[in-house]
Each structure stands twice: as C-alpha cells, then as structure tokens.
Amino acid sequence: MGSNSFDAMAGPRPQDVLPDSASVAVKIVVVGGFGVGKTTLVGAVSEISPLTTEETMTQAGAGVDDLFGVEEKDATTVAMDFGRISLNERLVLYLFGTPGQQRFWFLWNGLFDGALGAVVLVDTRRLEASFDVLGRLEEAGVPFIVAVNQFPESPVHPLDEIRAALDLAPDIPLVGADVRRRDSGKDVLLALLRHLHDLAQPLEAR
Amino acid sequence: MSDEDHAWHEAGPERLYVITGGRSGEAAKEPLDLVTLVIARSGPPHGMQPEQAAILRLCTAPISVAEIAAYLGLPFSVVSVLLGDLLAEELVVTRSTVPPVADMGLIKEVIRGLEQL
Numbered sequence: 322m323g324s325n326s327f328d329a330m331a332g333p334r335p336q337d338v339l340p341d342s343a344s345v346a347v348k349i350v351v352v353g354g355f356g357v358g359k360t361t362l363v364g365a366v367s368e369i370s371p372l373t374t375e376e377t378m379t380q381a382g383a384g385v386d387d388l389f390g391v392e393e394k395d396a397t398t399v400a401m402d403f404g405r406i407s408l409n410e411r412l413v414l415y416l417f418g419t420p421g422q423q424r425f426w427f428l429w430n431g432l433f434d435g436a437l438g439a440v441v442l443v444d445t446r447r448l449e450a451s452f453d454v455l456g457r458l459e460e461a462g463v464p465f466i467v468a469v470n471q472f473p474e475s476p477v478h479p480l481d482e483i484r485a486a487l488d489l490a491p492d493i494p495l496v497g498a499d500v501r502r503r504d505s506g507k508d509v510l511l512a513l514l515r516h517l518h519d520l521a522q523p524l525e526a527r
Numbered sequence: 528m529s530d531e532d533h534a535w536h537e538a539g540p541e542r543l544y545v546i547t548g549g550r551s552g553e554a555a556k557e558p559l560d561l562v563t564l565v566i567a568r569s570g571p572p573h574g575m576q577p578e579q580a581a582i583l584r585l586c587t588a589p590i591s592v593a594e595i596a597a598y599l600g601l602p603f604s605v606v607s608v609l610l611g612d613l614l615a616e617e618l619v620v621t622r623s624t625v626p627p628v629a630d631m632g633l634i635k636e637v638i639r640g641l642e643q644l
Contacts, residue, residue: 331598332584332585332598333585333590333594333598338588338590339564339588339589339590340588340589341588341589343564343589343622344564344589344622344623345564345623345633346562346563346564346591346623347562347633347637348560348561348562366644372593372594372597372598373597374561374593374596374597374602374603375596375600375602376602376603376604377602403561403593403597405591405594406640406641406644408636408637408639408640408641409636409639409640412636412637412640413562413564413591414637414640414641415561415562415591415593417561417593429561429603430558430603430604430607431558431560431561432561434560435560437634437637503644507641507644510641511638511641511642514634514637514638514641515638517634518631518634518635518638521630521631521634522631
C-alpha cells in the first residue's frame with residue numbers, strides 16, 4: 322500500500338461489485354432522529370455493510386441553531402449512512418438514513434428528488450421529535466409511511482394510540498417493526514411500496 | 528447519521544477546494560443523483576489527478592455516485608464536480624437517471640424484488 326491514500330484507496334469487496342447488467346437505481350430515504358435505529362434498519366436489509374457519505378457543513382449552511390453544540394467552528398462534517406439491495410439483475414435499491422432535521426437534507430443535493438418515498442422511523446419514547454419531519458415531508462410532497470421501532474425496553478403502545486399521538490392521517494400507513502431483524506425491515510419497505518402502489522392507482526380504481 | 532464518530536482528517540474544506548478548483552458543482556450540465564450509476568469507458572490516463580483516477584478505477588463496474596463518495600471519503604458535492612469533468616471528457620458514462628415518480632411498472636418491480644429477498 323502506497324503512502325498516497327488515493328493510490329491505494331478502498332473499494333468494494335469483489336462480492337459487493339454490481340453486475341454489469343445493473344442499469345436502473347432507485348432510492349428510499351429513512352428519516353429519523355438520532356439513535357432511533359436508521360442505520361440498524363439499513364444494515365438489516367442491505368446486501369453490503371452500510372457505507373457512509375459525508376458532507377461538510379459550513380457555518381453559513383448550518384442555520385441559526387446549534388449543531389450538536391458544535392459552535393465556533395468554520396465547518397463540520399455530517400454523515401449519512403446508506404445500504405443497497407439488488408432487486409433483480411437490472412434494478413438496484415439504495416436506502417439512505419438521514420437525520421430528521423431538515424437543514425441536513427440540503428447537504429445532499431436532491432436527496433428526496435426522485436426518491437420512491439420515505440420511511441419515517443419513530444421511537445415511542447420520543448414521538449414529539451417526529452412532528453416536524455412529518456409536516457415537512459407532507460409539504461415536500463414526498464410519499465411516506467411511519468414505522469415504529471419497538472425496542473424491547475420501549476413501552477408498548479397500541480398503534481392507534483401512536484397514530485393519534487402523531488396526528489397521522491388515516492391514509493398514511495403506520496407499522497410496528499423490530500428494525501434489527503431483516504424480515505421486519507423488509508416488511509417495512511414493502512409497506513411503503515404497497516402504499517406507493519395504492520397512490521399510483523388512478524383515483525377511480527381505488 | 529451514524530452513531531460512530533467519523534474522524535475525517537484529510538478532507539478539510541481547504542483541501543476539497545483545491546481538488547475541485549473551487550467549484551461547487553452548481554453548473555453541472557447533467558445533474559448527478561446520489562444513485563446515478565456510473566461506469567468508466569477507459570482506465571485513467573497517465574498523469575491524471577489522483578482523485579479522478581481513483582474514481583475511474585472504481586467505475587470499472589456500475590457503481591453509484593454515493594458509493595464512489597463513500598469509498599473515496601469525499602463529499603458527494605466534490606465527487607459530483609469531479610464526475611462532471613469525467614463526463615465532459617467522455618471518460619465515464621452514466622447509466623441510470625432517476626426514474627419518474629410513481630411509475631406503476633417500476634413500483635411493481637420493486638415489490639417483486641423485495642418479496643423475493
């Protein structure tokens with residue numbers, strides 16, 4: 322390995338290289354607060370170990386509020402983890418886990434543009450942290466579902482109570498999940514896709 | 528955001544400014560998405576800027592812009608600028624653009640793929 326980091330740069334493991342037939346890529350954004358399990362969900366369903374893309378946020382872009390209490394710095398780095406699922410020989414799905422704070426969304430230009438939709442991951446211990454996210458996705462016209470990550474130590478609330486607490490419209494799916502489990506993560510993604518399927522039906526056929 | 532502390536020593540703003548020649552990528556003709564798939568048309572020419580050469584080496588098979596950025600430890604915005612140059616020089620081609628939203632055929636294809644996981 323040379324001393325120049327770009328001469329000996331890491332790349333995908335051989336088994337992580339996409340086949341030459343891969344030609345269409347789609348994305349789903351997983352939105353949630355710190356520690357709610359975004360990366361766990363991404364990692365549970367991803368065929369590769371989650372990767373991290375970083376952006377440098379300058380003071381001008383940081384908005385008026387503090388960023389994790391990191392002040393008096395010219396720039397700081399914000400990370401977003403993502404994973405990948407090859408759905409068939411041509412179609413690849415990418416999953417991006419992003420913080421709920423809207424100011425981060427602009428760091429990755431077009432994060433939501435062209436996204437199939439979003440999964441809002443919530444934690445019953447901190448439901449109020451999700452209000453902003455729900456409103457902003459609605460404003461942005463991004464279709465979404467809400468998944469409740471049910472940690473073993475979380476208080477168990479019936480989904481209809483959570484729906485009421487979130488003031489979630491009846492047509493937006495709300496599902497429970499244990500995002501550490503691959504089958505549960507897969508069910509969350511399928512719940513979003515079935516919602517998108519319903520939305521794509523012509524009105525008269527619903 | 529990862530719970531881990533991602534130390535990042537090499538990619539301070541000054542170095543990134545140098546890599547891109549101070550450009551921000553706003554002027555790119557073909558906007559690159561995080562999931563745009565890129566593939567190289569040739570290997571790196573002799574004497575190429577190391578970051579661009581590293582991109583070409585990663586693109587021997589289809590790979591997303593997000594993965595390129597992650598493997599190189601460079602911000603997406605910087606990789607977009609570098610890829611814009613490589614596209615202009617026809618050293619890479621893009622294979623995937625973001626499909627229109629709510630295309631029923633695509634949604635069904637994703638559902639079938641997920642169900643088979």
